[in-house]
Amino acid sequence: MASPEQLRRRASAAFAAVFVPLFLGAVLVQNLGGYLRRDLPFLEEATIALGALGAHQRWPMFGAYFPNHTRVPVVRLLLAGGTPVFLLPVATPSFSDELARQFDLAATSEQGRVAAWKTHVGTGRIEKLESRASSPWRGWLGVRTAYVASRMRRWADAEGVDLARQVRAVDLLSVKIQSARDGAPLTVVSIDPVSIEPALLPDWPAPRARQLVSGP
Amino acid sequence: MTRAFARVVSYWSTPIRAERMAAFRIVIGALVAIDAVITILPHAAWYLGADGLHPEALFRLVAEPGTWSLVPADATAAEARAYVLALVAASIGVACGLATRISSIAMWALLVSIHNRSPYVLNGGDFLLQVAALYLVLMPAGRAWSVDAVVRRRRRREASPWVLPWPYRLAQIQLAVMYLFTGLSKLPTPDGPHVGQWISGQALAGALGTATMARFEILSTIPWWVSAPAVWATLVWEISFPVLLLFGRTRAPALAFGVLVHLGIFATLEVGAFSFASLSYYVLFLPPAWFGPAEPPREPGDPR
Numbered sequence: 001m002a003s004p005e006q007l008r009r010r011a012s013a014a015f016a017a018v019f020v021p022l023f024l025g026a027v028l029v030q031n032l033g034g035y036l037r038r039d040l041p042f043l044e045e046a047t048i049a050l051g052a053l054g055a056h057q058r059w060p061m062f063g064a065y066f067p068n069h070t071r072v073p074v075v076r077l078l079l080a081g082g083t084p085v086f087l088l089p090v091a092t093p094s095f096s097d098e099l100a101r102q103f104d105l106a107a108t109s110e111q112g113r114v115a116a117w118k119t120h121v122g123t124g125r126i127e128k129l130e131s132r133a134s135s136p137w138r139g140w141l142g143v144r145t146a147y148v149a150s151r152m153r154r155w156a157d158a159e160g161v162d163l164a165r166q167v168r169a170v171d172l173l174s175v176k177i178q179s180a181r182d183g184a185p186l187t188v189v190s191i192d193p194v195s196i197e198p199a200l201l202p203d204w205p206a207p208r209a210r211q212l213v214s215g216p
Numbered sequence: 217m218t219r220a221f222a223r224v225v226s227y228w229s230t231p232i233r234a235e236r237m238a239a240f241r242i243v244i245g246a247l248v249a250i251d252a253v254i255t256i257l258p259h260a261a262w263y264l265g266a267d268g269l270h271p272e273a274l275f276r277l278v279a280e281p282g283t284w285s286l287v288p289a290d291a292t293a294a295e296a297r298a299y300v301l302a303l304v305a306a307s308i309g310v311a312c313g314l315a316t317r318i319s320s321i322a323m324w325a326l327l328v329s330i331h332n333r334s335p336y337v338l339n340g341g342d343f344l345l346q347v348a349a350l351y352l353v354l355m356p357a358g359r360a361w362s363v364d365a366v367v368r369r370r371r372r373r374e375a376s377p378w379v380l381p382w383p384y385r386l387a388q389i390q391l392a393v394m395y396l397f398t399g400l401s402k403l404p405t406p407d408g409p410h411v412g413q414w415i416s417g418q419a420l421a422g423a424l425g426t427a428t429m430a431r432f433e434i435l436s437t438i439p440w441w442v443s444a445p446a447v448w449a450t451l452v453w454e455i456s457f458p459v460l461l462l463f464g465r466t467r468a469p470a471l472a473f474g475v476l477v478h479l480g481i482f483a484t485l486e487v488g489a490f491s492f493a494s495l496s497y498y499v500l501f502l503p504p505a506w507f508g509p510a511e512p513p514r515e516p517g518d519p520r
Contacts (some may be wrong), residue, residue, distance in 0.1 A: 003503075005375065008490040009304055009380055013380060013382075019391070020382055022387065027389075027393060030397075032397075034397065034401075035397050039363075047280065047281055047282065048282035050283065051282025051283050053350055054328030054350055055346065055347045056343055057343070057393070058340065058396055059398045059401075060340075060401035061339070061399070061487065062296060062413075063402060063409060064401070064402050064403060064408060064412030064414060064415075065412050065413070066419075068422060068425075070426055073347050092428045094497055095257065102386070114447050119431060120429065121486065122254060122255065124339065124486045124489075124490075125255050125256075125259070125338075125488055126337070127428050128339055128488070129269065129337045130428070133336075142274045143275075146269045146270060146271065150266075150268055151267055179419065179426050179427065180420060181425050182436075182437065182439060183436060189442040200273060200274060201274070203267070212376075
């Protein structure tokens with residue numbers, strides 16, 4: 001007669017005999033698919049299974065070719081009276097007042113504007129968010145739109161502003177900052193408008209069809 | 217061939233001390249709790265709420281296949297905070313070994329739910345913690361160093377301190393897979409524009425000059441050729457990590473180098489909990505002798 005411990009072990013071994021090969025196979029397929037950047041047999045099935053288990057395999061942080069610049073988002077609001085308001089990034093480099101005023105010169109390629117370095121401690125998540133929200137990549141359209149909506153709401157809550165009534169237009173600017181090398185200061189090389197799509201959000205808090213500009 | 221096969225079978229089936237899983241459980245539970253309190257709770261409404269970063273409309277649009285979340289799309293700010301607090305409670309339960317299996321399932325379900333509701337603020341460390349939570353669900357991690365074990369002892373219903381190792385092995389392999397593919401992704405592609413920053417040795421200087429990630433401005437003054445040897449060593453170490461683990465003589469140096477790499481990343485770059493999530497897996501490779509006898513006693517009917 002088997003003891004409860006022995007029965008437990010047998011059940012665990014039987015489960016493992018099925019689960020381990022399937023799980024390891026899925027892990028390898030998803031990792032290989034990500035590395036080779038192409039479809040492999042069972043990649044879709046592996047992605048669904050690992051997604052359901054919360055076991056997605058997404059590791060590469062710095063690939064072979066990472067850019068020599070970073071981008072940070074600035075939300076530009078035009079109030080009903082014509083006054084512009086700039087909502088600067090939460091966690092990324094800070095800007096001088098002079099540079100902040102120059103955001104109005106969006107889409108210029110004017111160079112040599114200096115941004116101040118910010119010491120980063122415990123802000124990794126927001127930096128990740130703002131990096132994605134300022135990317136012109138088409139796949140991040142949803143992130144950009146949600147970021148603008150949530151930044152507007154937070155600002156409006158803090159300032160007591162009615163976005164639907166008091167905001168005339170909304171825009172998102174992507175500030176491109178050259179990475180520092182050999183002690184050179186951080187330099188803003190361009191400020192580009194990037195697209196947002198209010199139609200993605202049923203409860204977009206500001207007037208919908210009034211973007212200042214549309215980006216890529 | 218037969219010997220190699222026997223070693224593989226033994227690797228997957230020879231019982232190990234429950235304390236080894238308990239150590240992993242404590243580290244992961246504590247890390248999830250600390251990370252949730254410091255980096256998620258203060259922004260819970262922004263990350264998870266109905267007016268936050270990932271409203272239902274976007275969730276439906278961009279969610280990957282298989283993705284799910286217990287956090288409702290219309291969560292209020294208070295509800296969003298409640299879900300994060302529930303995660304904190306579950307992960308403390310995991311760390312203490314209190315109703316370990318139930319706490320592990322709750323921690324896994326809440327962690328996956330919260331991450332899936334806020335995918336734009338995640339990094340590699342979050343995915344490592346998610347998978348670790350899954351492995352803890354599969355492990356009998358409450359057998360030792362836990363409130364559960366104390367309760368069982370008082371009721372004189374102690375369970376064997378030897379447990380089947382397969383979930384533990386999966387977690388060990390996970391770390392090796394992570395390093396291998398992270399390393400491979402740093403190699404130049406045939407159609408790439410140039411050899412890339414890792415082969416040219418400029419990757420670390422590039423990262424330390426990145427305004428959104430490098431912790432301190434002064435790090436950007438380090439010339440690339442000073443950091444280049446560390447770049448090449450890291451690349452070789454990552455790709456060879458699975459092989460280095462196979463041999464007793466190379467295992468400890470590989471792990472020691474990894475500790476230095478992760479402490480270096482933590483000291484210089486703001487990448488969330490990635491460094492500590494990675495290091496928490498290193499507990500899986502601590503010498504078995506630290507946890508008690510290396511070999512389990514033979515029992516009648518032992519599945520070995």
